Amino acid sequence: MKTRYSFGGDEHIFVEMDEEMSLDAFFKALTMSKAVRAADIDGVTEVCPANASFQVKFDPDRISPEEMLARLKAFEDEAGTATKRLDTRIIEIPVYYQDPWTHETLMRFRERHQDPSGTDLDYAARINGFDSAAEFITAHHSAPWFVSMVGFVAGLPFLYQLVDRDRQLQVPKYLRPRTDTPKHTVGYGGCFSCIYSVRGAGGYQMFGITPMPIYDPEQSVSYLKDFMVFFRPGDIVKWKPIDRAEFDRITAEVAANRYSPRIREVSFDLDDFKADIDGTNARLMEALHGD
Structure with missing residues (x-):
């Protein structure tokens, strides 16, 4: 470098x-x-x-x-x-993949997309060599992700997948940006995944949506009372696939100020990670779900 x-x-x-x-x-x-x-x-x-x-x-x-x-x-x-060691936190983020809201939006903007005949997930799966959108979704959520920066839009995290280069998912942005993207959309552009913190224009491929607010300038959400932005660089994220019933349940808990994200404190050592990527990720998952 x-x-x-x-x-x-x-x-x-x-x-x-x-x-x-x-x-x-x-x-x-x-x-x-x-x-x-x-x-x-x-x-x-x-x-x-x-x-x-x-x-x-x-x-x-x-x-x-x-x-x-x-x-x-x-x-x-x-x-x-x-030292390339970081004391940080791993966070479980629920994602409703192939939800109706991002699907409706992406269908409104097909003329701006590389493949107007399919969906964003269909396109992402095909160019990454997967046989189906379901296989691509599994690859997206099976390994943890690193929050490398927060910004561009207030509270929006850029996430980099913790796998070796040969397994990195890559998807280009739309040919022309959309004028609409639902709030909390889980998107993808280049080698980065993201969560749209607010509704607005955007060019990342849309894969799903999370019911978990990540930006609250009013600081009314229970876990955002100390600071309006949830993510910080160095956070580690694990996507958790959920269905519509779970999405609605979490949405109701957020509205009632009863929702608490699953968060665990962890240490991440870059040299250990490069020496044993899968082993490091397994230890991170164990830390997230161990009680």
């Missing part, structure tokens, strides 16, 4: 670890961005992490761009020797 530094006007520096997403690039970006925050540098007003990069906003009247750049490069040297 060769880190690239770019100035954005007089007040921003963009730091890119690699042009392609990888867990190594993510961990280096996360380590550096955390170090910038912890250093409490006079003049730094914001640090925004992304998939394999981050951006720093600073006041050039308090710290010069050249000094800011030098400080960041020093953090890179430290990040190269830092």
Whole structure:
């Protein structure tokens, strides 16, 4: 990896670890961005992490761009020797695949899609070499996912699948974006899955929907009272397929402020993961469901 530094006007520096997403690039970006925050540098007003990069906003009247750049490069040297271990949490997210709401929406926008004759799941299954949408759905939920960034739209997580490169699912975005996407849609674009935190335009393929709110600016949802955004970079997600009855049950529990997501504290070590991917994922699943 060769880190690239770019100035954005007089007040921003963009730091890119690699042009392609990888867990190594993510961990280096996360380590550096955390170090910038912890250093409490006079003049730094914001640090925004992304998939394999981050951006720093600073006041050039308090710290010069050249000094800011030098400080960041020093953090890179430290990040190269830092441990690749993360204390985080694994979260179970219920998903109603092939739901009626995303199906109705995707059918309204078939002229913008690569394959107007089928559904988004049909297309995703075919180009990834699966015989059916059901097989693709199994591949989507069978392994955990890493939240590599939160943003673009408030509260929206980008999720990267914790499997080796040969098993990575990849699906291009729509040829032209839709003007509508249901809130809480589970989507897919490139190598990233996501959850649409609000209703709005979008170009990711639509696979299903979750009844679990992930963004609440009013902070009325029971598990979002401390902070309006549920996800944070480094979270690990396991999709749980549910049917319509379970979707309706969880929706009612959320409305009554009785719903609590299944969350467990875990440690994730990147070197251990690369040495034994399936074994690491099995241990994560055991931690999620063990009581």
